[in-house]
Amino acid sequence: DTAVSQTPKYLVTQMGNDKSIKCEQNLGHDTMYWYKQDSKKFLKIMFSYNNKELIINETVPNRFSPKSPDKAHLNLHINSLELGDSAVYFCASSQGRFGAYEQYFGPGTRLTVT
């Protein structure tokens, strides 16, 4: 069974479109995250939710909006896509807030904006 799953795995779209990436975890974790990894492999946290409540919201354009319908899901919606949004987006979860808790990562969604 996949612990953290993301859909789709690949997403190719044009500038100006709106798209969503879905994430689900079956580990019973309380905390979920979204990360962006650029072409140079630099990884940066975007958002973190704990028990459906937003607890970290880094400097991310308003075009990005996370939605957590329940503890097991954290979706990422992106409006008006731009070329610079092309990256791999990773969802992750952990038993508690960062601290010493291990994060479990999904396989990533490669977004290409043309």
Add this chain to the structure above:
Amino acid sequence: GDSVTQMEGPVTLSEEAFLTINCTYTATGYPSLFWYVQYPGEGLQLLLKATKADDKGSNKGFEATYRKETTSFHLEKGSVQVSDSAVYFCALVDPRDDKIIFGKGTRLHILP
């Protein structure tokens, strides 16, 4: 603010060579330190961690010791394998704000 600095890659070694990937950090508090590994086409996986000074994390033959005096958390392995080829990320979590900060990653290539 807090930061993590890793050695630039790629690092290319022959199988059975000794590996060191340097990681130093800057933090005003007492962070927890982590090494994550990303295999091609996959998400990151926790490799090892240390939560206080002088702790040694170890897993799969890899080791790293939390050195407060040198603010370092270098990753070592005595004899690398081709299957160790991956990108390795050093990271810290400052418990005061619970934010995780990753280094830029070091790509490791192991030649047979």
